[in-house]
Amino acid sequence: MNSVSYSRIMAENKYYPFFELLATPLRMGIISLLKDSEALCVKDICESLGEEQSKVSHALKRLRECNAVWVEKKGNFRYYSLNKVTIIPMLELIDRHVMSYCAVCRHLGEKDRNSRT
Numbered sequence: 492m493n494s495v496s497y498s499r500i501m502a503e504n505k506y507y508p509f510f511e512l513l514a515t516p517l518r519m520g521i522i523s524l525l526k527d528s529e530a531l532c533v534k535d536i537c538e539s540l541g542e543e544q545s546k547v548s549h550a551l552k553r554l555r556e557c558n559a560v561w562v563e564k565k566g567n568f569r570y571y572s573l574n575k576v577t578i579i580p581m582l583e584l585i586d587r588h589v590m591s592y593c594a595v596c597r598h599l600g601e602k603d604r605n606s607r608t
Contacts, residue, residue, distance in 0.1 A: 513556050517542060517550045522573065525560065526582055530570035 520540045532551040554560040
């Protein structure tokens, strides 16, 4: 396939920008944290991931633009949670897919978990 065709396909593909949005280690780290939490403020996310506040805030902004995360203001703090309508079910579907069909992803996930212990 030549590059013109590939570029056109990517420009017309609605899945590409969505998955590209999620395909950074920081954004995936935020999603993983929020998957296991009811809601977290930026300070908690920064401490958990060991990242600077500006980087986390920028990543959250991108995730909010796609409505992958929701924000609720309480006093001086903003609390972020995953979109429970679409993102959490999608993550659960991916988990089922990996466990049933994708030995490569399952192996990489186990390898990652073992390296953190």
